[in-house]
Amino acid sequence: MTLDLVLRHGRIVTETRIFEGAVGVRDGKIAVIGADSDVPEGRQEVDVAGRHLLPGCIDVHVHFREPGMTHKEDFGTGTAAAAAGGVTTVFDMPNTVPPTDSAERLREKQTLAEEKALVDFGLYGLLGEHNLAELPAMAEAGMIGTKLFLGNTTGDNPCPSDGAVLEGFEILARLGLRCSIHAENSPILFWRQNRMKAAGRTDPLAHLAARTDVVAIEALNRAATLADWTGARIHIVHESCAGSVPFIRFWKDRGCDITVETLPQYLYLDAETFAAPGGHLLRMNPPIRQKSQQEPLWAALKEGVIDFVATDHAPHAPEEKEGDTVWDMACGFPGVQTSLALMLEGVSAGRLTLPEVVRIMTGAPARSFGLADRKGAIAVGLDADLVVVDMEATETLSAAALFSRGKVSPWEGHRVRGLPVMTFLRGGLVAENGRIVDDTPRGRMLRPEMPKPAPRNLATTMEAVLEPGNVPWED
Ligand SMILES: [Zn+2]
Structure with a gap:
């Protein structure tokens, strides 16, 4: 597997834990997360030792x-x-x-x-x-x-x-x-x-x-x-x-x-x-x-x-x-x-x-x-939107x-302690230390994927009661 980008020696933060390791990115998505020894070399390597990696x-x-x-x-x-x-x-x-x-x-x-x-x-x-x-x-x-x-x-x-x-x-x-x-x-x-x-x-x-x-x-x-x-x-x-x-x-x-x-x-x-x-x-x-x-x-x-x-x-x-x-x-x-x-x-x-x-x-x-x-989240298959944080x-x-x-x-x-120092959008570095390093407009519009709709009280919605002869308690 050829990786486009690997962030190494990071402290990866999820909602439940923090662990040391590397995150590999391919085609804008997170392709692998693991111990540094298990993640192959990428075309671009970034050493984030001592820093945290957040989504x-x-x-x-x-x-x-x-x-x-x-x-x-x-x-x-x-x-x-x-x-x-x-x-x-x-x-x-x-x-x-x-x-x-x-x-x-x-x-x-x-x-x-x-x-x-x-x-x-x-x-x-x-x-x-x-x-x-x-x-x-x-x-x-x-x-x-x-x-x-x-x-x-x-x-x-x-x-x-x-x-x-x-x-x-x-x-x-x-x-x-x-x-x-x-x-x-x-x-x-x-x-x-x-x-x-x-x-x-x-x-x-x-x-x-x-x-x-x-x-x-x-x-x-x-x-x-x-x-x-x-x-x-x-x-x-x-x-x-x-x-x-x-x-x-x-x-x-x-x-x-x-x-x-x-x-x-x-x-x-x-x-x-x-x-x-x-x-x-x-x-x-x-x-x-x-x-x-x-x-x-x-x-x-x-x-x-x-x-x-x-x-x-x-x-x-x-x-x-x-x-x-x-x-x-x-x-x-x-x-x-x-x-x-x-x-x-x-x-x-x-x-x-x-x-x-x-x-x-x-x-x-x-x-x-x-x-x-x-x-x-930092998880395999998700967009490689990543922030390197220096606490x-x-x-x-x-x-x-x-x-x-x-x-x-x-x-x-x-005065604040703890700052974002690098921001990646789908694997591309956009900002570093408060500066914009790539101003190519790569932002895309996101459509929501919501759970199945769960409407209630359908018998008395406006649409239902506008029907001639509607009986408002019959669903
Ligand atoms: Zn507002």
């Missing part, structure tokens, strides 16, 4: 802003940031201009991405009130899942009514695809925001007060109720709230197919930083909350109640992050380049183990979105080092 990270939540807002980011800058950070798969959100709300727009975005992407990508389709009939065609076109905005955020996509959400879930349950949900209650947050604006509150913490915990908790439970009824698969994005954890546990125990992500900023940053000078940069949705919420989120992540970490990489032009009042400042900031380093910092600090990092950055997101047959390397994070166009970062000056 490439999967970030299911990025906003690369193309088309329509490329002054903030595009697929070239966004995927360079991903590669430099050890992320080899990203899922792009549909709140672009125009939004990704039809099969045609999905294909247009695929073309744009393929021209520039340095890492593999999935594309979300928007779940809106206006495009329910388009969902099967978007599934056919290969969308990775849908995105539902229950809470208002960047792009101001109108939040669908609960009626439309229920019908959308009925359709998605039959398709088997997962719906990622921005779970905030829009009527409540707008009511509170408008009342505070009228009362003259303009300070950063007013943003947190408008979107207090129950705004997230209510929306999570509403979404899960409808998912549980229809059999739709859902994913709660950017879980910020310790108060959600018991409810997530409840819905999982009940058999609802729900996965949940949190973000490094909710684990490390808190509202006190938000109120400090320069802290206004932290404005995002849902807001960064009190410090007391961090420990329960870490614990839920470690236990697997919160399934994994994503970033909500949401860059803006630096001037858009400024404003006279908090209400004028753009929400979100970059994250895809720093997320693995921040989780490795969690290992250095004794909060997580490296196998847990593999689970929460690669294995769990791959399983949630139907990629586990190709991604998310002794240190760095002071800075906005200037970001490949993103949104050179604004709440991590400025944050």
Whole structure:
């Protein structure tokens, strides 16, 4: 067997163990894993002695802003940031201009991405009130899942009514695809925001007060109720709230197919930083909350109640992050380049183990979105998406080092120990020591391979009850 590439003397990390050995790659896939003496010489040999080998990270939540807002980011800058950070798969959100709300727009975005992407990508389709009939065609076109905005955020996509959400879930349950949900209650947050604006509150913490915990908790439970009824698969994005954890546990125990992500900023940053000078940069949705919420989120992540970490990489032009009042400042900031380093910092600090990092950055997101047959582990037959990690390397994070166009970062000056030092996409070295070493756009679009759909309560779906003479209890 002739191998294209062999990474030797590595500490290979899986979700269950760490062992010494070599990984051999052929035709972009992992062809052999074993003791160094058992793996034949490759055409290219890389000695990674003293370093760890992890599967490439999967970030299911990025906003690369193309088309329509490329002054903030595009697929070239966004995927360079991903590669430099050890992320080899990203899922792009549909709140672009125009939004990704039809099969045609999905294909247009695929073309744009393929021209520039340095890492593999999935594309979300928007779940809106206006495009329910388009969902099967978007599934056919290969969308990775849908995105539902229950809470208002960047792009101001109108939040669908609960009626439309229920019908959308009925359709998605039959398709088997997962719906990622921005779970905030829009009527409540707008009511509170408008009342505070009228009362003259303009300070950063007013943003947190408008979107207090129950705004997230209510929306999570509403979404899960409808998912549980229809059999739709859902994913709660950017879980910020310790108060959600018991409810997530409840819905999982009940058999609802729900996965949940949190973000490094909710684990490390808190509202006190938000109120400090320069802290206004932290404005995002849902807001960064009190410090007391961090420990329960870490614990839920470690236990697997919160399934994994994503970033909500949401860059803006630096001037858009400024404003006279908090209400004028753009929400979100970059994250895809720093997320693995921040989780490795969690290992250095004794909060997580490296196998847990593999689970929460690669294995769990791959399983949630139907990629586990190709991604998310170091295993024979899977794509050779590999990250070499140096657990002794240190760095002071800075906005200037970001490949993103949104050179604004709440991590400025944050010291981390443990860094990705080489990133391979399907066996090709893309990034090394924070630099892009091959800018050939080899990123491909990934289609999900989900388990068989499991729709429920079919007798009373919208489609069924529109039938004349339908008897709503006969399946
Ligand atoms: Zn987002």
